[in-house]
Amino acid sequence: MGTRGPVPKRSEQRIRRNRTDQPTESVTELGAVSAPDLGLDDPHPLVAEWYRALTESAQSRYFEPSDWQTARFVAHTMDRYVRSSKPSSQMFAALMSAMSDLLVTEGARRRARIEIERGQVEERASVSALAEYRRSLGV
Numbered sequence: 001m002g003t004r005g006p007v008p009k010r011s012e013q014r015i016r017r018n019r020t021d022q023p024t025e026s027v028t029e030l031g032a033v034s035a036p037d038l039g040l041d042d043p044h045p046l047v048a049e050w051y052r053a054l055t056e057s058a059q060s061r062y063f064e065p066s067d068w069q070t071a072r073f074v075a076h077t078m079d080r081y082v083r084s085s086k087p088s089s090q091m092f093a094a095l096m097s098a099m100s101d102l103l104v105t106e107g108a109r110r111r112a113r114i115e116i117e118r119g120q121v122e123e124r125a126s127v128s129a130l131a132e133y134r135r136s137l138g139v
C-alpha cells in the first residue's frame with residue numbers, strides 16, 4: 001500500500017528529502033492494459049460514475065489486470081451496498097479501504113508517493129487567433 005501515518009506533504013512542500021528505506025523493484029511487462037467493462041446489467045448511477053472516473057483517472061495507467069478485477073469487485077460490492085435498505089458501517093469501511101488500495105483518493109496516492117499534476121488546458125486555436133487579430137487591430 002504505502003506508508004502509515006498522516007498523509008505526506010506533496011513533494012514541492014517537503015523540506016527534507018529523506019531516502020526511502022527500501023529500494024523499488026521494477027518489473028517490465030510489454031503491452032498496454034485496458035479497463036474491462038464493469039459487467040453489471042443495471043449499475044447504480046453512483047457505481048457507474050465511480051468506475052468511469054476510475055478508468056479516466058491518471059493513476060489507472062499503473063493498473064494491471066488484477067487491479068482492474070479488484071476494481072470490478074469493489075464496484076459490484078458498492079452496487080449492493082448503495083442498494084441495501086440497511087447499509088452497514090463495516091461494509092462502508094471495507095469499501096473505503098479497498099478503494100484506498102486502488103489509490104482513488106489524494107491521501108492514498110500521496111502515501112504511495114504518486115502525485116498527479118494536471119496540465120493547463122490550452123485555449124482553442126480559433127479563440128486565441130481571434131484575440132491576436134483584435135490586438136493587432138487595436139480593438
